[in-house]
Amino acid sequence: MFTGNAAHVDAEKESPLRLTMPTEADTCRKLVVPIRTYSKLPKNDPFAQVLGNPHRSNPTQRKLAVGLLTLVFAPGLFEVVNAQQIQFRPGELLQAASQALDVGTYAIPCVADWNGDGRKDLLVGYQTAGKVALYLNAGSDANPVFTTSVNLQAGGVDISLPSGGCGAPAPWVCDYDNDGKRDLLVGDGANGYVYFYRNTNTDANPVLDTGVRLMVGSSPLTVTYRATPYLYDWDGDGLKDLLCGNGDGNGFFFRNIGTAQSPAYAAGTRLQAGGADLNLGIRSVVRVFDLDGDGVPDLLGSSNTGVYWCRNTGSRSAPVLVLPVALRAPVSGSGLQPIYTGQRMRLDWVDWNNDGVMDLLVGNADGTISYFEGYRFAFTAVTGRSSGACSMQWNSASSLNYNVLASSAVGSITNLVATNVPSGGKTTCYTNAGSPGQQFYRLQVAP
Ligand SMILES: [Ca+2]
Ligand SMILES: [Ca+2]
Ligand SMILES: [Ca+2]
Numbered sequence: 001m002f003t004g005n006a007a008h009v010d011a012e013k014e015s016p017l018r019l020t021m022p023t024e025a026d027t028c029r030k031l032v033v034p035i036r037t038y039s040k041l042p043k044n045d046p047f048a049q050v051l052g053n054p055h056r057s058n059p060t061q062r063k064l065a066v067g068l069l070t071l072v073f074a075p076g077l078f079e080v081v082n083a084q085q086i087q088f089r090p091g092e093l094l095q096a097a098s099q100a101l102d103v104g105t106y107a108i109p110c111v112a113d114w115n116g117d118g119r120k121d122l123l124v125g126y127q128t129a130g131k132v133a134l135y136l137n138a139g140s141d142a143n144p145v146f147t148t149s150v151n152l153q154a155g156g157v158d159i160s161l162p163s164g165g166c167g168a169p170a171p172w173v174c175d176y177d178n179d180g181k182r183d184l185l186v187g188d189g190a191n192g193y194v195y196f197y198r199n200t201n202t203d204a205n206p207v208l209d210t211g212v213r214l215m216v217g218s219s220p221l222t223v224t225y226r227a228t229p230y231l232y233d234w235d236g237d238g239l240k241d242l243l244c245g246n247g248d249g250n251g252f253f254f255r256n257i258g259t260a261q262s263p264a265y266a267a268g269t270r271l272q273a274g275g276a277d278l279n280l281g282i283r284s285v286v287r288v289f290d291l292d293g294d295g296v297p298d299l300l301g302s303s304n305t306g307v308y309w310c311r312n313t314g315s316r317s318a319p320v321l322v323l324p325v326a327l328r329a330p331v332s333g334s335g336l337q338p339i340y341t342g343q344r345m346r347l348d349w350v351d352w353n354n355d356g357v358m359d360l361l362v363g364n365a366d367g368t369i370s371y372f373e374g375y376r377f378a379f380t381a382v383t384g385r386s387s388g389a390c391s392m393q394w395n396s397a398s399s400l401n402y403n404v405l406a407s408s409a410v411g412s413i414t415n416l417v418a419t420n421v422p423s424g425g426k427t428t429c430y431t432n433a434g435s436p437g438q439q440f441y442r443l444q445v446a447p
């Protein structure tokens with residue numbers, strides 16, 4: 001697990017440069033193609049060893065890597081990711097009617113285009129009334145704007161489930177019965193049941209039927225308490241399975257042994273991570289996507305204690321998860337810190353601002369929702385000059401400082417040429433008036 005602050009980006013300046021050559025004034029505005037890709041690392045390059053997993057590369061990764069430079073976490077610990085690893089900018093609270101969106105207590109968010117108008121909406125389970133609030137998006141898909149909410153109804157009345165202490169209904173929007181129209185699953189806080197609410201109308205105007213409890217054989221499916229359902233084809237057999245967090249912090253896998261139209265479930269088993277039952281800390285939520293861009297989906301989860309990534313070192317159809325690693329985000333004055341917005345964090349993932357990078361939403365105990373914008377820590381421009389100076393620009397986050405290291409060889413980029421370069425916000429620029437001998441650069445998040 002990476003525990004230090006040693007996030008690096010490495011760039012090689014090749015000769016002749018294959019870059020566009022912006023003027024000095026352009027440097028901070030112009031995105032140019034980077035100069036080196038993961039797949040081009042020579043076999044004897046020590047970074048090739050650090051980057052490792054040559055067998056994990058795939059066509060998608062190579063294609064994506066063309067626009068990116070290598071990114072290495074804590075190489076001394078041999079914990080490695082590539083340039084697709086998502087980083088986060090500082091958290092901020094989602095707004096509704098120009099103030100912090102607040103559903104009351106224990107928010108459990110799910111983002112989906114509920115009314116099919118092409119703009120993402122927000123559903124939030126909340127404990128105060130044991131209901132599910134729907135915020136329709138009055139802005140755009142890339143810049144959601146919320147004003148008021150209504151409680152979602154089923155069978156003509158508000159969906160209402162017992163929360164049991166610090167639980168809340170946990171919504172998940174999906175086309176559960178594969179009829180082409182989105183439906184709703186909701187997890188029960190008190191009893192660990194999961195309910196299916198079928199959409200009997202249209203995608204543009206969903207009307208939900210009375211909830212039906214999911215079953216395992218002739219018994220109700222349950223994770224004991226604090227069910228947070230999520231649908232994903234975990235074993236890659238073409239049928240979506242039910243994954244579900246619970247109050248004890250586990251992740252349950254209910255394999256779909258029915259059909260796409262009529263799911264039926266085998267008895268639940270606990271997901272494994274690091275050779276033991278996955279435990280994220282109490283009150284877990286699980287989701288699946290490929291955080292590090294190696295072509296194999298990973299498990300992402302939240303709990304009372306943090307937001308975690310379990311990297312999948314197996315395959316799409318036979319996942320093997322490593323132990324959870326806490327994801328970090330900048331905190332003003334404290335650098336990168338494990339993401340923590342208070343107890344009872346319930347996450348969802350979505351590309352909130354439509355920039356191609358997944359973003360993180362965290363529902364909070366006080367009813368608010370925190371938004372952490374995802375980005376990729378990478379050089380976006382590196383410009384050599386005849387004087388030997390080198391201007392560089394990289395994707396950055398506020399509340400961080402950076403070190404710049406340089407060398408004439410890729411294997412020994414240890415010469416600090418700048419320390420504590422303050423963040424420029426979403427991008428940071430720096431010009432090194434160094435010698436032409438410095439051909440390779442690395443960025444490091446300063447302690
Ligand atoms: Ca919508
Ligand atoms: Ca449906
Ligand atoms: Ca399956």
Ligand SMILES: [Ca+2]
Nearest residue numbers: 351353355357
């Ligand atoms: Ca995004």
